[in-house]
Amino acid sequence: MPTIKLTRPKLDSGEKIYLGAIFKGFFLTLTHAIKTLRGKSAGAEGLASSGLGVTMQFPEQRWDAHMPEYYRGAPTLVTDEQGRERCVSCQLCEFICPPKAIKITPSEIPSDDPWAKVEKRPLEFDIDMIRCIYCGMCEEVCPEQAIYLRKDYLITGTSRDQMVHNKKKLYEIGGVRVGLVNKWNELK
Amino acid sequence: MSDLSSSTAELKLPKDIAAEKGMVNVQIDGVWYQFPKGTRMIEACRSVKKDVPYYCYHPKLSVPGNCRMCMVQMGMPPRPAPGQEPVRDENGYEIIGWMPRPAISCANTVAENMGIRTSGELVEKCREGVMEFLLINHPLDCPICDQAGECRLQEQSVGFGRGVSRFIDMKVKKPKNVDIGPRIRLDDERCIMCSRCIRFMDEVAGDAVLGFTQRGTHTTLTVHPGRLLDSNYSLNTADICPVGALTSNDFRFQMRVWFLKETPSIDVNCGTGTNIVIHTRGNTIHRITPRQNDAVNSNWMPDSHRLNFHYIDSETRLTEPLLRENAKHLSTTWTQALETFSAKIKKFAAEEIAIIGSARMTNEELLLLDELRIALGVKNFSLVARNGEADALLIAADRNPNTTGAKLVLKQEDPYASLAAIRSGIQSGKIKALLSFQEDLITDAGFVAEDLTKLDFFVQSTLLANPSAAYADLILPGAAFAEKRGSMVNLSGRLQRLNRAIEPPTHARDDWEMLRDLISSVTGEKSVIHSIEEVFKKLASTVSEFNGMTLSKIGAQGVVIHETGYKVALLENERARKAAGIING
Secondary structure (H helix, E strand, C coil), X not given: CCCCCCXXXXXXXHHHCCHHHHHHHHHHHHHHHHHHHCCCCCCCCCCXXXXXXXXXXXXXXXXXXXXXXXXXXXXXXXXXXXXXXXXXCCCHHHHHCCCCCEEEEEEECCCCCCCHHHCEEEEEEEEECCCCCCCCHHHHHCCCCCEEECCCCCCCCCCCHHHEXXXXXXXXXXXXXXXXXXXXXXXX | CCHHHHHHHXXXXXXXXXXXXXXXXXXXXXXXXXXXXXXXXXXXXXHCCCCCCCCCCCCCCCCCCCCXXXXXXXXXXXXXXXCCCCCECCCCCECCEECCCCEECCCCECCCCEEEECCCHHHHHHHHHHHHHHHHCCCCCHHHCCCCCCCHHHHXXXXXXXXXXXXXXXXXXXXXXXXXXXXXXXXXXXXXXXXXXXXXXXXXXXXXXXXXXXXHHHCEEEECCCCCCCCCCCHHHHHHCCCCCEXXXXXXXXXXXXXXXXXXXXXXXXXXXXXXXXXXXXCEEEEEEECCECXXXXXXXXXXXXXXXXXXXXXXXCCCCEEEECCEEEECCHHHHHHHHHXXXXXXXXXXXXXXXXXXXXXXXXXXHHHHHHHHCCCEEEECCCEXXXXXXXXXXXXXXXXXXXXXXXXXXXXXXXXXXHHHHHHHCCCCEEEEECCCHHHHCCCCHHHXXXXXXXXXXXXXXCHHHHHCCEEEECCXXXXXXXXXXXXXXXXXXXXXXXXXXXXXCCHHHHHHHHHHHHHCCCCCCCCHHHHHHHHHHHCHHHCCCCHHHHCCCCEECXXXXXXXXXXXXXXXXXXXXXXXX
């Protein structure tokens, strides 16, 4: 292994007692305080601050409009423009989920259903939002383009049960997504 | 070493040395090995850990050589011209002339001085080509296919396939989701025409209902018109299907296989003692598949045995001890239950008590049951015989899994003999207390409700709330076969081990623990047994056949401890076909 020898910087006596550095710090803080009171702190506009520093006054103010395109919020299930629930309960998301937040109970689609040829769909699909770490692996692994992380970030509840998103809730948040590959459609 | 012996050794060529032992020299990927004459090339490669991919080949079935996946490069020494001596290298092997075209390794046997290459450009190109052909019409069903995760096509597509499809035409349409039998679902689009299922039904199950119709890419697996795939061995076709064309209705969409934990164990539905794998996730059994044991069940098992596990987590499963008070069963604690047992049983004289055990109990449980019998001084003791019809394959007429074990442990010729005497004793009022273990007396032993109501004290230990449990004064919930460890001896005298795949529910207890505590409650002494291994140790020291054995020594394949001369029809058939060279075995 190559060895790199580092030499400590030589400090003069003023630096050694570091009193000057303390006052330098005080001064810096004070300048920021004054800037804040004048409503001129850096990045305040970009972050839609309330006027006092860069702090956004949640929940009166929301940053929804400022969210980046790649923001990962609550995982949801989506239907496509044909109204078909896209999930076929292959359970890959359940497998990949690092905190084991997903629990799926698969079931067979009855033969009189218009989508009977898909054969399989979830009977129950629970995501425990207490466990979810919003990593987006479920979306990445899904072979059916059925699970997507939406921008919902306000996941609250007063009990553990309320924090579990069931299938109905997941489709409610997920809504309809268009422009996906419809591999189950009948070919001409 | 003398000069003489070294000079004769030099004269001996490798082929002569091998021939003396009935072997041949084969070079696999550059290394020389010796194999018995008649070994298939694929088996030779597999035995030296050189993996050759395959679909249609199965050691227990005839070899059609139709999937073409197992192609390898083969070479033989060129035939010398008349009068010409073969060219040999410094070790005495002849120089191999490699053939320009590949050969399938499943249908060819090894020969003297043969060369096999399981890798290299030619072989890899071949595999890639075969994979591409197989995938041309294969649907993209993996997300909904039960086979995904244990699919040979998936595995070998990753291992040897191209990754990208070059095929631009439409895929051929075939019937999907076809109901071909009560327990099997067929998807023809997924079928790769390996014909394993056809050969299994014809050669092993003896019910040739499956076959191919049409030709070329339109080849379709189908069931004979007017027939169904309803053999009691039909689910084995789902096991050997390398893809998801045949899947089990029972396991359909229950769980993806990558979640399942596999526990090797044995089947308890008949005296054959079929080796099984229990697939579980959490505390739920999702399926049972056969495990290879060529001395017990080969690779197969009957459907009726395989599917007989749903009762374990059924509604009627007993989960805590129940005590009857005023015609109502109330749940109680084990301490309370044991206290009630010892208080009540001591009121009866030894000849007023009878014990009915079961040959479904493990050897360890039977040993403890016998100890309980001795502690109580009981003479009225019997097990319940359970007879059915033997089929001509695996199922034995004796439907108790541990009859041989019971004979050995209890040291009785016929442990079922005194059941009728016990029943008449109850009817005449001579027997007033009855302890029954792991048997439903009304359904299985021919008792009627009146017999049981005559009893003053009736203790039953069972899994389920069965008809006779209704009359029990004390019900002790036990563990199912998948919930306990222990050993059993099958009809051919092979000692085999049960392993615990799941935990008993709530307050249900492993049966040996329950029996140990019952003994302590009778004798008043604290038991020194703390593990099933200690029970087995005791068994090994008291029963001569078990001498020197331990639970771990039994191993996955079991040990023969007692020759009974019992023959399994399916294995006899298999041996005959192996001797005839039809299968590899």
